[in-house]
Structures are given as C-alpha cells and as structure tokens.
Amino acid sequence: MKKMDLSKARVLTGVKPTEAPHVGNYIGAIRPAIELAAQAAESYLFIADYHALNIIRDAKELKDYTYLVAASWLALGLDPSRTVFYRQSDIPEIFEITTILSAVTPKGLMNRAHAYKAATDKNKEAGKTGNDVDLGINMGLYTYPILMAADILAPRGTVVPVGKDQIQHVEMTRDIAGSFNHLFGDVLALPDFYVQESTGLLPGIDGQKMSKSYGNHVPVFMDSKQRRKLVMKIVTDSKQPDEPKDPDDSIIYQLYCHFATDAEKAEMRRGFEEGGMGYGDAKKLLFEAIERDLEEPSKLYNELLADRPKIDKWLEEGAEKARETAQKTLHDMRHVIGLS
Ligand code: ADP
Ligand code: TRP
Numbered sequence: 001m002k003k004m005d006l007s008k009a010r011v012l013t014g015v016k017p018t019e020a021p022h023v024g025n026y027i028g029a030i031r032p033a034i035e036l037a038a039q040a041a042e043s044y045l046f047i048a049d050y051h052a053l054n055i056i057r058d059a060k061e062l063k064d065y066t067y068l069v070a071a072s073w074l075a076l077g078l079d080p081s082r083t084v085f086y087r088q089s090d091i092p093e094i095f096e097i098t099t100i101l102s103a104v105t106p107k108g109l110m111n112r113a114h115a116y117k118a119a120t121d122k123n124k125e126a127g128k129t130g131n132d133v134d135l136g137i138n139m140g141l142y143t144y145p146i147l148m149a150a151d152i153l154a155p156r157g158t159v160v161p162v163g164k165d166q167i168q169h170v171e172m173t174r175d176i177a178g179s180f181n182h183l184f185g186d187v188l189a190l191p192d193f194y195v196q197e198s199t200g201l202l203p204g205i206d207g208q209k210m211s212k213s214y215g216n217h218v219p220v221f222m223d224s225k226q227r228r229k230l231v232m233k234i235v236t237d238s239k240q241p242d243e244p245k246d247p248d249d250s251i252i253y254q255l256y257c258h259f260a261t262d263a264e265k266a267e268m269r270r271g272f273e274e275g276g277m278g279y280g281d282a283k284k285l286l287f288e289a290i291e292r293d294l295e296e297p298s299k300l301y302n303e304l305l306a307d308r309p310k311i312d313k314w315l316e317e318g319a320e321k322a323r324e325t326a327q328k329t330l331h332d333m334r335h336v337i338g339l340s
Contacts, residue, residue: 012157086318241278
C-alpha cells in the first residue's frame, strides 16, 4: 500500500450507479475506501449519476441503481455523519466548472483517454464502421475525464482512491487543473490518486478475476439460498477429500482468506495440505464465512432500500455541505477568468 499522510487529506471518490456490487468490488474497492475515509481528516463520497447517464437510458433504472448503490455503501459501513455523501447531480457548480475546464482542456488529451480509445479500437476491430471510428460513441464518453476533473476539483479533493483503470483520469485532472492554474493563477488544488495495492484480485467462481463482465461474480447482496448455490458451483479439480491439495491453487481458499479468521484460515490450509478437507466441506465453510460477514450489512441494506426518504435525507444533507466548497471554488474560478 502506498504510504500517504492522510491527517490533512480530503479523500474523495465517486461511484457510478450502474451495477450492484460483487464481493470483489466489496473487498477490493468499497471496504478499503471506507477504511481510508475513516483515517482521513475529511472524506467525500458521491454517486456519479451524470456519468452513468452515458450508459443508462431508462429513468427508473437510473433511479433504482442510485438507491441500490447508496444503500450498499451505507450498509457496508459508510458513515454519513463522518463522510460527506451526495449525488453528483445535486451539485450544479460541478457542471459550470466542467464548462470552464473544457475551455482549457486540449482535445488531444481526450483522444488519449483509455475509455475513448477502447471504444474506437472496438469499432476499428469490428471493421464495419467505414471511415467513422466514432460510431455509437457519445460526447459524454468523450468528455468523461473533464466531468470527472470537475467532480474532484469542485469540492477540492486532495486524495482520490481509485481502481487502476481510473489512474489516468486523476492524472488528467492534474493536467487540466495545472493548465487552468498556469493561465489564471493558483486556484485549483491538484489531487493525488491512491491505489490500494495489498488486497489482490479476488477470483470469480470460474477462477478468472471476479468481474461482472465475465458473469463469474458473487453479488454482495443476494438471497442466501442463491448464494449457497453459487458457492457450490466454484470450479475445482477432481481430487478426493483425503488427497493433499495446494490451498494456494484453490479458488475456495483464496476467497475464504478474505472472510475467515486467522485460525479458520489455518485450519482450512492444514486440511488441504494434509488431506481430509474435501472441496464440498470447504465450500460450505466459505459460504458460512461470507454469510457471517454479510449478515448485518444485508439486514441494513434491506431496511434502507425500504426507506428511500431516509437515503434522500442523507444525500441532501451531504449535497448541502459539498455545495459550500464547490460554490467557493466556482466563485474563485469565475473571478480569475474575468466573470463576476
Ligand atoms: P467489474 O470488473 O466487475 O466491472 P469494476 O471494474 O466496476 O468491476 O470494479 C470497480 C472496482 O472494484 C475496481 O476498480 C477494483 O478496485 C475493484 N474490483 C473489481 N473486481 C475486483 C476483484 N475481482 N478483486 C478485487 N477488486 C476488484
Ligand atoms: N470514473 C469513475 C469510475 O468509473 C467514477 C467517478 C466519477 C469518480 N467521478 C469520479 C471516481 C471522481 C473518483 C473521483 O469508476
């Protein structure tokens, strides 16, 4: 893990309300971000609903995912009395700041953004675009990094925890803020990205990296019976219970390590190495450990989803606080560019 002094940091991150989290997201991103928020002087977490609009074209779906993501984070430990928790769309200053930043952002910088390049590469590979490599790509995807820069710069986030795929966007934020400051004076705070290295990637039930795109994921919030069925489907070799096995080769053991106590881990390890631990028993232990870890959050999640006004209240209170800083940033930016 990269060492960083968080005692003065304003940790800030955003989540797109596009998918329900899986246990890989929980262990690899949500839990570390919540732990980081607890150590930081200040923390901001927001739901990036205008980023999701690039993908979601259904009003009910966007609304439902917003509550689902909010309830997931709250149920998994986000404390709205410590962390400023809000919807991106409730902070209008972000969008005015996006317009200002667009004027100092080179188009070529956007051409180099990974997500845009991946989309044009896909078009080129498909070979059916004629001369139009931009087929089906909207401006929201193209200018995504500018909106993300405004998200970070408006409330003056200084440390931005992200997955590796988002590092480039934080670097672009620094470039864009640097251009603005160079042209108009030192108004914007340059953020640092923060990548949690130590967790490692959780495997999915087929052994590849757990990912929604591979369909091998175990959702964080789901019916217990369904979860048991999923855990029972984890791929294994055909070794018999009494045969010795390498625990580090086992998907079951790798997942178990994230949910079991040290003593439980040692016991499964010994069982595998010495023989005597069959895959069926190991899956049962894994299922029980996951259930234990998620029992309380699941209850809370269901309660929260049944009480949307409560979620709204927290998000509105958070937006009020986030707007105070965003208004100040926008005011300073307008002043130095010559607008009253
Ligand atoms: P997916 O691959 O399912 O689409 P995302 O790319 O949306 O997941 O992941 C969001 C964040 O969750 C990532 O940036 C990463 O930090 C974390 N994450 C995703 N999959 C895993 C995994 N299998 N193990 C650990 N962390 C993961
Ligand atoms: N782009 C991020 C993602 O796809 C979400 C996001 C939007 C974000 N704005 C942000 C993350 C600002 C950190 C800071 O996961």
